[in-house]
Amino acid sequence: MVENERKDDNTGDSGGKSPKKLRVLLRTFGCQMNEYDSEVIRSILGQEGYTFCDSPQDADIVLLNTCAVRENAHRKVIGHIHALHHLCQDRPFILGILGCMAVNMEEALLANPALKIDLIIGPDSYRRLPELLARAAGSGGPAADTDFDISENYTGINPDRVSRVNAWVAVTRGCNNFCTFCVVPYTRGRERSRALTDILAETEKLAAQGYKQVTLLGQNVNSYADHATGFSGLLQAVSRVQGIERVRFMSPHPKDFPDAVIDAVAREPKVCKHIHLPLQAGNSRILKLMNRTYTQEDFLALVRKIRGRIPDVGLSTDIIVGFPTETASEFEDTVRVMEAVAFDSAFIFKYSPRQGTVAQKKYPDDVPEEEKTTRIVRLNAIQKGISLKRNSRHTGKTLPVLIEGLASRRSAREFQGRTDGNTIVVFPGQPGLAPGDIVPVRVTAATPHALKGETASP
Numbered sequence: 182m183v184e185n186e187r188k189d190d191n192t193g194d195s196g197g198k199s200p201k202k203l204r205v206l207l208r209t210f211g212c213q214m215n216e217y218d219s220e221v222i223r224s225i226l227g228q229e230g231y232t233f234c235d236s237p238q239d240a241d242i243v244l245l246n247t248c249a250v251r252e253n254a255h256r257k258v259i260g261h262i263h264a265l266h267h268l269c270q271d272r273p274f275i276l277g278i279l280g281c282m283a284v285n286m287e288e289a290l291l292a293n294p295a296l297k298i299d300l301i302i303g304p305d306s307y308r309r310l311p312e313l314l315a316r317a318a319g320s321g322g323p324a325a326d327t328d329f330d331i332s333e334n335y336t337g338i339n340p341d342r343v344s345r346v347n348a349w350v351a352v353t354r355g356c357n358n359f360c361t362f363c364v365v366p367y368t369r370g371r372e373r374s375r376a377l378t379d380i381l382a383e384t385e386k387l388a389a390q391g392y393k394q395v396t397l398l399g400q401n402v403n404s405y406a407d408h409a410t411g412f413s414g415l416l417q418a419v420s421r422v423q424g425i426e427r428v429r430f431m432s433p434h435p436k437d438f439p440d441a442v443i444d445a446v447a448r449e450p451k452v453c454k455h456i457h458l459p460l461q462a463g464n465s466r467i468l469k470l471m472n473r474t475y476t477q478e479d480f481l482a483l484v485r486k487i488r489g490r491i492p493d494v495g496l497s498t499d500i501i502v503g504f505p506t507e508t509a510s511e512f513e514d515t516v517r518v519m520e521a522v523a524f525d526s527a528f529i530f531k532y533s534p535r536q537g538t539v540a541q542k543k544y545p546d547d548v549p550e551e552e553k554t555t556r557i558v559r560l561n562a563i564q565k566g567i568s569l570k571r572n573s574r575h576t577g578k579t580l581p582v583l584i585e586g587l588a589s590r591r592s593a594r595e596f597q598g599r600t601d602g603n604t605i606v607v608f609p610g611q612p613g614l615a616p617g618d619i620v621p622v623r624v625t626a627a628t629p630h631a632l633k634g635e636t637a638s639p
C-alpha cells in the first residue's frame with residue numbers, strides 16, 4: 182500500500198463538518214468501466230451518508246475519476262483541476278483524483294503543489310475511500326492508495342446507477358494483453374473474472390428493478406473465464422435472465438472469438454447483433470509491433486466468419502493512426518481494411534505515447550504530428566461515407582428501438598434510442614412512451630451518425 186502523509190496549505194478544512202455530512206461532486210472521464218466504477222463509488226459513499234451535488238460551488242469534496250489512455254485525457258483532467266481551483270478560490274474543498282491517471286501519475290500529481298491534491302486512489306481501492314476521505318477531511322493529510330488487488334471485484338456492492346435503461350456490469354477487471362501502445366494493464370493491473378453466480382445474481386436484481394439492457398464490461402471482456410464457464414456460457418446465461426431484453430458487451434478482443442462465442446451471439450435472441458471489433462491497424466507488421474497477436478488476414482477472416490453466421494451484424498472498431506514507424510504505404514493497409522470491412526462506425530485516434538508502455542520505451546514516436554493529422558482526417562472522411570452507406574440500408578425498414586431518453590435536453594419532443602445493431606435512432610415522442618420501452622420505429626432517413634424515424638405499429 183502506498184500511503185502518503187504529505188502536509189501542505191490545502192488542509193481540506195471543511196468548516197468543521199462531520200465527514201458524513203459532506204457533499205461530493207463526482208466527475209467521470211474515460212471509458213464505460215470508469216462510468217461503472219463511479220456508480221460503485223456513489224454506492225460506497227452513499228452508504229456512509231455522503232450526499233452528491235452537481236456544482237463545484239456546492240461541493241465540499243470533488244472527486245475526479247480519471248482516464249490515462251491518451252495524453253489529451255491527462256490534459257483534460259489537469260485543465261479541470263486548475264479551473265476548479267479558480268472557480269472555488271475562496272472555498273476550501275477536498276480534491277481527490279481517482280481512476281487510471283491516479284495510478285500512472287501518482288508521483289507527478291502529488292509533487293505539484295499548484296494542483297492541491299488531497300487524495301489519490303486507484304481503481305482497486307475504492308472500498309477504502311470513506312476511510313481515506315475521512316482522514317483527508319479530518320487531519321488534512323493527503324492520502325494515496327494505488328495498489329493493485331487481484332481479488333478486488335467489488336462483489337457485494339450495488340452500484341448506484343445513473344441510467345434506468347442500461348446497466349453496466351463489470352465481468353472482468355484489468356488486462357493481461359499488454360498491447361504495446363496501451364497503458365491500461367499498468368493502470369488496472371492483471372485480469373480477473375467475477376464469479377458467474379455473482380453476475381447472474383446482479384443481473385436478476387437488475388431485471389427485478391426494471392432494467393431492460395445489461396452491458397457486460399471488461400478491458401478484454403471475451404477472455405472471461407470462471408471455472409468451466411467461458412464468455413459464450415456467460416452470454417447465454419445472462420441473456421436468459423427473465424426480464425432482460427438486451428445484452429451487450431464491451432470491449433472484446435479479436436483474439437478471443439472462438440466459434441462458441443460467435444454462435445452465442447448468433448443464437449441467443451437477447452444478445453444484440455453488434456460486435457465492437459478493435460482493428461487498431463490494417464498492416465500486419467504494425468499489428469505485430471502492437472502485440473495484437475493477429476494479422477490483417479486473421480482479422481479479415483474473422484469478419485467473414487462473423488458475417489457468415491450473423492449476416493446483419495453491426496460492426497464497430499477502434500483504430501490508431503501514426504503508430505511508431507508506420508509508413509505511408511502501411512497506413513494504406515488500414516484504409517484498405519476499413520474499406521473492405523465497412524464498419525458501421527469507427528473511433529479513430531492518433532497514437533499517443535504512454536509512459537511505461539513497451540512502445541514508449543522501444544519505439545520513437547516518429548510519425549510527425551501533421552502526418553498523424555492527415556491520416557486521421559482521411560480515415561474519418563472515409564468512415565463518414567461508409568457509415569452513411571451502412572446506415573442507409575435501414576431506410577424504409579421498421580426496427581425495434583430501445584428508448585434511452587430524450588434526444589436533446591432542450592426538447593421533450595424527440596426520443597433517442599438504439600437498434601439491436603447499436604445504431605442511434607432519433608424519432609418524435611408519443612404519449613405513453615418512456616425510456617426503457619422497446620418500440621417499432623420506421624426508419625425515414627439516415628445520416629452518418631444516426632437514423633431518423635417515426636414510431637410504427639408493431
Ligand code: SAH
Pocket residue numbers: 250251362363364365399400401432433434459461499500501530531532533534535
Ligand atoms: N480494452 C479496450 C479499450 C482500450 S482503450 C480494447 O482493447 O478494445 C480504447 C482505445 O483507445 C483502444 O482500442 C485504442 O484504439 C485506443 N488507444 C489505447 N492506447 C492508445 C494510445 N497510446 N494512443 C492512441 N490511442 C490509444
Ligand code: SF4
Pocket residue numbers: 356357358359360363364365366400401434
Ligand atoms: Fe489495452 Fe490491449 Fe488490454 Fe485493450 S486489450 S486494454 S488495448 S492492453
Ligand code: F3S
Pocket residue numbers: 210211212213214215247248249250280281364365368369
Ligand atoms: Fe481510460 Fe482507464 Fe478506461 S485509461 S479508457 S479510464 S481503462
